[in-house]
Amino acid sequence: xxxxxxxxDVGAPVEVAFTYTDNHLFVPxxxxxxAGFEPTGEIDHGLGAGYTTTxxxxxxxxxxxxxxxxxxxxxxxxYTLRGRLTGTLTLRFDPLGYGRSVLTxxxxxxxxxxxxxxxxxxxxxxxxxxxLRRTESQLxxxxxxxxxxxxxxxxx
Numbered sequence: 123x124x125x126x127x128x129x130x131d132v133g134a135p136v137e138v139a140f141t142y143t144d145n146h147l148f149v150p151x152x153x154x155x156x157a158g159f160e161p162t163g164e165i166d167h168g169l170g171a172g173y174t175t176t177x178x179x180x181x182x183x184x185x186x187x188x189x190x191x192x193x194x195x196x197x198x199x200x201y202t203l204r205g206r207l208t209g210t211l212t213l214r215f216d217p218l219g220y221g222r223s224v225l226t227x228x229x230x231x232x233x234x235x236x237x238x239x240x241x242x243x244x245x246x247x248x249x250x251x252x253x254l255r256r257t258e259s260q261l262x263x264x265x266x267x268x269x270x271x272x273x274x275x276x277x278x
Contacts, residue, residue: 123230123231123232123233124229124230124231124232124233124246124247124250125228125229125230126228126229126250126251126254127226127227127228127229128226128227128254128255128258129224129225129226129227130224130225130258130259130262131218131222131223131224131225132218132222132223132224132225132262132265132266133221133222133266133269134221134222134223134265134266134268134269135217135221135222135223135269136196136215136216136217136223137196138265138268138269139215139223139225139265139269140195140196140197140199140215142264142265142268142269143199143213143215143261143265144167144199145167146159146160146161146166146167146171146173147159148264149173151260151264152257152260152261152264153211153257153260153261154253154254154256154257154260155177155178155179155253156175156176156177156178157176157177157178157183158174158175158176159173159174159175159176159188160173160174161173162174162187167190168190168193169190169191169192169193170189170190171189171190172187172188172189172190173187173188173189174186174187174188175187175188175203177207184205184206184207185205186203186204186205186206186207187203187204187205188201188202188203188204189201189202189204190202191210192212196215197214197215198212198213198214198215199212199213200212200213208231208232209229209230209231209232209250210228210229210230210231211227211228211229211254211257212227212228212229212230213225213226213227213228213261214226214228225258225261225262225265227254227257227258227261229250229253229254231250233246233247234246
């Protein structure tokens, strides 16, 4: 199982960061390679909420099922992808001081199988690291824009 973890400071309180991230309408704005994120049932947020995620990978546009499998208000949101693309994305929010927080992004994914898969393992690891870094960076920027401050807490 591949595992990648990044942490960054966010110029917004935990409550603001979590509220922005918890809104499914904003997910295509910050999650790398996601073109659509639509609820599949009655529940549109919180533990057990399901979504149809349309990925944007070059010319391939697979629809992947996504479910929130870990959820504690103002603490953590965990997304699990099911289908052709599988893995988990966990976003943790910790207070850092007045009006700031730490966003920790963790991704776990199954490495490719078979001989060709093992040959491409380095390429897959590199692609997942890049995607997680872009997701984390874009989410941080979007949260700060939503809150109206930049990283050092100044009014934008």
